[in-house]
Structure formats: structure tokens, C-alpha cells
Amino acid sequence: MTNPVLVEVTRGNIVESTHRGSVAVVDADGGVVLEIGDIDRPVFPRSAVKAIQALPFVESGAADAFGFGVREIAFAGASHSGEPKHAALAAAMFDRAGLSPGALECGAHWPTRQEAALDLARHGQMPMALHNNCSGKHSGFLCTCQHLRLDYKGYVKREHPLQQMVREAMESVTGAVHGIDNCGTDGCSIPTYAVPQRALAQGFAKMATGVGLAPKRAEAAKRILEACMAEPYYVAGTDKLDTRLMQAANGRIMIKTGAEAVYCGAIPELGLGIAIKCDDGAVRASEVMVAAALAKLMEKDEELAAKLREFAHPVMHNWNGIEVGTLRPTQALA
Amino acid sequence: MTNPVLVEVTRGNIVESTHRGSVAVVDADGGVVLEIGDIDRPVFPRSAVKAIQALPFVESGAADAFGFGVREIAFAGASHSGEPKHAALAAAMFDRAGLSPGALECGAHWPTRQEAALDLARHGQMPMALHNNCSGKHSGFLCTCQHLRLDYKGYVKREHPLQQMVREAMESVTGAVHGIDNCGTDGCSIPTYAVPQRALAQGFAKMATGVGLAPKRAEAAKRILEACMAEPYYVAGTDKLDTRLMQAANGRIMIKTGAEAVYCGAIPELGLGIAIKCDDGAVRASEVMVAAALAKLMEKDEELAAKLREFAHPVMHNWNGIEVGTLRPTQALA
Numbered sequence: 196m197t198n199p200v201l202v203e204v205t206r207g208n209i210v211e212s213t214h215r216g217s218v219a220v221v222d223a224d225g226g227v228v229l230e231i232g233d234i235d236r237p238v239f240p241r242s243a244v245k246a247i248q249a250l251p252f253v254e255s256g257a258a259d260a261f262g263f264g265v266r267e268i269a270f271a272g273a274s275h276s277g278e279p280k281h282a283a284l285a286a287a288m289f290d291r292a293g294l295s296p297g298a299l300e301c302g303a304h305w306p307t308r309q310e311a312a313l314d315l316a317r318h319g320q321m322p323m324a325l326h327n328n329c330s331g332k333h334s335g336f337l338c339t340c341q342h343l344r345l346d347y348k349g350y351v352k353r354e355h356p357l358q359q360m361v362r363e364a365m366e367s368v369t370g371a372v373h374g375i376d377n378c379g380t381d382g383c384s385i386p387t388y389a390v391p392q393r394a395l396a397q398g399f400a401k402m403a404t405g406v407g408l409a410p411k412r413a414e415a416a417k418r419i420l421e422a423c424m425a426e427p428y429y430v431a432g433t434d435k436l437d438t439r440l441m442q443a444a445n446g447r448i449m450i451k452t453g454a455e456a457v458y459c460g461a462i463p464e465l466g467l468g469i470a471i472k473c474d475d476g477a478v479r480a481s482e483v484m485v486a487a488a489l490a491k492l493m494e495k496d497e498e499l500a501a502k503l504r505e506f507a508h509p510v511m512h513n514w515n516g517i518e519v520g521t522l523r524p525t526q527a528l529a
Numbered sequence: 530m531t532n533p534v535l536v537e538v539t540r541g542n543i544v545e546s547t548h549r550g551s552v553a554v555v556d557a558d559g560g561v562v563l564e565i566g567d568i569d570r571p572v573f574p575r576s577a578v579k580a581i582q583a584l585p586f587v588e589s590g591a592a593d594a595f596g597f598g599v600r601e602i603a604f605a606g607a608s609h610s611g612e613p614k615h616a617a618l619a620a621a622m623f624d625r626a627g628l629s630p631g632a633l634e635c636g637a638h639w640p641t642r643q644e645a646a647l648d649l650a651r652h653g654q655m656p657m658a659l660h661n662n663c664s665g666k667h668s669g670f671l672c673t674c675q676h677l678r679l680d681y682k683g684y685v686k687r688e689h690p691l692q693q694m695v696r697e698a699m700e701s702v703t704g705a706v707h708g709i710d711n712c713g714t715d716g717c718s719i720p721t722y723a724v725p726q727r728a729l730a731q732g733f734a735k736m737a738t739g740v741g742l743a744p745k746r747a748e749a750a751k752r753i754l755e756a757c758m759a760e761p762y763y764v765a766g767t768d769k770l771d772t773r774l775m776q777a778a779n780g781r782i783m784i785k786t787g788a789e790a791v792y793c794g795a796i797p798e799l800g801l802g803i804a805i806k807c808d809d810g811a812v813r814a815s816e817v818m819v820a821a822a823l824a825k826l827m828e829k830d831e832e833l834a835a836k837l838r839e840f841a842h843p844v845m846h847n848w849n850g851i852e853v854g855t856l857r858p859t860q861a862l863a
Binding site: 197204206207208211212213214215237239300301304309314317319327376377378382383384389455456474475476480515519 | 531538540541542543545546547548549571572573634635636637638639643646647648650651653661710711712713714715716717718721723789790808809810811814847848849850851853854
């Protein structure tokens, strides 16, 4: 099955590029509310499932033991831009847990926000693991190990007890098998497992409603989603769509991107989960897809839907600020 | 017509993302040697046709009048990385022509090579128009105006005499109409016209062979292609595929990328032109497509073909240097 074109990139009056993709919107019982393209093809959710991967951090009592609030819990589910406030929060979490940033096994890279990278350079600094966009998730991992008195060395590896806990959470929430056959390695070195989009969407509906989850897990899931919606800057960063979208929805939508153009999230008031994948891995297109799909789902609230539709219709400017083109959802999404 | 999947992105043992595209390889008389996907759909060639856009710079006598050599001629057809040597060459050309960099109308942006951007920041500097990846092409434009005593103000606009010269060159080489209906604005503010891939490929075959071009134009075309092949660093930059590919082919292949994943180029010894477009605009995929297509065309030279095939099979590493996946051409390209 060939997924439909969901996003067009225009220049002048001509379509210059196109993006295909698939969209699954599912309730906690597996009822499909919206299905575009093939939602049964296995997809690596990458960072889009960080909220699920953060369950052990909350369930184990680590977050509470170290006195962490919504900001730190949101940050454990973040792909941040490496801005000073992000690196500082990671450092503060380490400090609180009696850990050193040297424990991080995610690797270092320049902040994804160019301004932040240039600022480091201006001050003669080099990026550290704290600037890695995954350092929040890894802080959660390491604090969990510390709280449970697990040797954290090798905590990114598939067989490490921490990753076994993460895998158990992923399997129980999505209902999908996470085995060696569907396992890949993520950018930050932890395992990522390709599972059907349908299962990811249902998993996020379960996270939002607690349906089908043990009470303790349901409570942790609710805390994590609410933390992300309360602190969207710490889930992403300045000008990131995830941040802007959650700010616009003001506590009514939780949404998270993952590498190679994945989006997962939930609309708690509708009891729905959403999972999106752009075939070609283009972030720009997955952003239009998620904004358009959410606008459709929230159409009864015309004010919010209008804001979401605006995110689904970005205008492109060139280096002189001249408008040169647009991105827009196709009929299949509108 | 749906273009076929030409590139797969793998993670572990699973295909994570896919890229569709089209490939046209045509001789100077319009004979199609290789046709994959829809090669009659209009495509904005963007920067992939800078060699054609540089024709007035050579034909007008501007390049010779200012004593420019192969390096400057190659640079007039460049999309460079904004490295110090690139900015310096642009500045030197202005100097020679009695112009100021303030004449540039391409806009400023941080060098596309991250190392170069960070180095500017380390020295407390901001990017100038000289760092714009198109400053070489614009230097050629401005030197042409200067030589012809044309008022260069507004030289990026469609109706300016310089752009009329560029358009005439584009139309005569590609044989395609460049009108208001297929006109868009490029990143550097000059017009770009969507024309069929077939016409672009044939145009580059004409550039390489001189067939169908007036003698003076044929001579200028040959000079430009040879200059690009002789100075690939000044056509692109450090670690850029265009540079590496032309270095590997050592004067036997001219190739040039354009934004939104276009490639145009020529293989003079075969009398062929090539034009490639990845549907979704992904550079990583267009790089695999062009390397794989060139490997196929050069298969009689096993040593060169092997090098080209290597470019068509890049391995992806994560932040810890662990191999996480690959890009590879599909059967449709192999």
C-alpha cells in the first residue's frame, strides 16, 4: 500500500515537493477514529514515545524521592534544543541525585537550536552531553538507576535492567512486542523498537485515559502527560512546533516529535491517541501533518482549530525575507 | 504517475524511511538513455543549473576582462559552504571588478558548513552576504553587469537586463519556455523556472558536447563545465558530495546540486546530461540517487563505478559513533 501525499511544498504557483505519510487516531480500546494510509506498518517511534519511556522514572518513586516537580518530569520526556536553561536543568537534576554529568551515555552534540550553538562558540565553549537533545530523558534514566541503587553503567544497553523496565512499560502500554527482531539503535544509543502506528496511537490513548493500565501506571502516565503540557518549553524549546502547539492548546493536547518525522500524542478530553509518520522522514512535513490532523480533531473548538490550522500552513521566506512558498496539507488531510 | 521508491533508509534490519524520485539521462539530441519515474513533470532546478546561469559571465567577456581563471569561473557556478576561502574569493572578485560586497542582493545567512559558522561566532563575527552559499553566482552576475556597464541595482529581478540574459541562456540550452507562469523566486531572490527534467538533462548534454549551441556559447559552456570539474572545492566545499564526487571522477563528471533535492550534471565522454529530483526535497536521498545513477552510467570503468557506488551507500552513525543505519538505492536504481 502506497501512503497518500499529505503535504505539498509550493514555490510560486507550482508544487515543488511532496510528502507522503500515514495518520492513526485511536481510542484506548483500539477503536480507530481516523486512519490515513497504512497504520499497521512498523514504525520506529524514536523520541515520540519519551513520555512512555519516562514511566519508570515516576513509577519507581525516583522523581518524588529527589523532589522533582512537573518541570523535571516534563524534561524526562523531552527532545530539547540544548538552550542554556535545558542544560542547566539537566545539571541540576544530576546534582540533586548525587550524580555527575559524566554518567551520561547519550554522546555530545552541538545544540540543535542554532542560536544556542553559536552562543556556546562565542563563549569559547564546546557542547557537552548535557546539550544532547536527549539529556533530559537520560537524566530521568540515571535518576531512576540511582534511586533503585542499580549500577547505571551501560544503562543505554538493551539488556540493562533500566532498559528492561523501559521495554516492559512500552510493551504494556502499546501492546506490541518489543523484541530483538524489531530493535534498532536510537541517536542517543538506547534501543528503539519498530511497532505499528495503530499500537502507538492506542498506547497514547491509554496513557491519557488510564484505560487498560494498572492503577499506579495510569497515575504515572497522567502525571507525565500533564507535566509535558504544563512545561512545553522543557519538552522542546524556543520556536519548536511541539512547544508552540502545546502552548496554544493550553493543557488540552500533549504532542511529541521523534526523529525521522514521527509524532505521537494524546487529546485527553477526547480520550484519543495519535501517531503520525511521514514516509520520507521530513520534519517539516510531519509538523504540517500533526497540526492539520489535530485541527480536524478539535474542529468543534473553532478558536483552537484556527490556531492549529495556522501551524499547518507555514509560509517560507528566503534570505531577504521575501515570501517564496508555502507548506500545506492536501485534501487527504483537510 | 507515482514515482518509484529509489532510496531506503534503514535502522537495524528495518526500513525506517523511503524516498521517491525520478531520473533522466538524455543525450544532446534528446535521446533518452535512462528514464526512471516521470521525467516530464516540471521541476524547479534551483541551484543545479548555475553552470548555465553563468554563461553570460563568460560569453560577455566579463570573466576574461577581469582576468578571472578557472577558479572564479567555477565559483560563478557554486553553492558553497561559506568557508573562509569561499568568502575571500567572492571578496577578491568584487575587488578586481571595482565593486563593493554591498552590491550583493542575495541576503546574508550563516555558512552552511557548521564548522565555518561556529568559527565566525568564535571570532565575534556575524555572517555577511559574502557567506551566502550563492555569493559566487552573484559575484558572476555583478561582474557581468559591471563589464557591460549595466546598472546592477535590482539585478536579481526578473525584468533586469542581467536576468533577461540568464533567462535567454536557460531557454536556449534547455529548449524549455521560461515564462511568468512557471516562475518562482529562489532562496537568493533570483527567478527560478520549473521545467521538465528531460529538458534539463538534454540541456546539460548540450553544455557538455556543444551540440545545438552557437559556437561562442558552446565554447563558454565547455569552459564552465571544465572549470567546475577542475575546482570542485569552489563549487561546493569541504566534505560536500558534489566536491567529493567531482574529485573522485577527476574531470570526467560535472555535477551540481540544487535546493529541494535536485541534481543536474553531465558526463562529457558519454555525451550525456543527467537531471534528478527527489520528490520530497531530501538532500540525503538525492545524493544517493545521483551517485547510484552515475555508478550505473560509468559501469564500464569498474574502479570509478566502485567509488561512486560507495557514495551511494552511506552509513549513518549516532552521537556515540555507533553504526545505526544506512541509506541505499533500491532495485529501481541499482
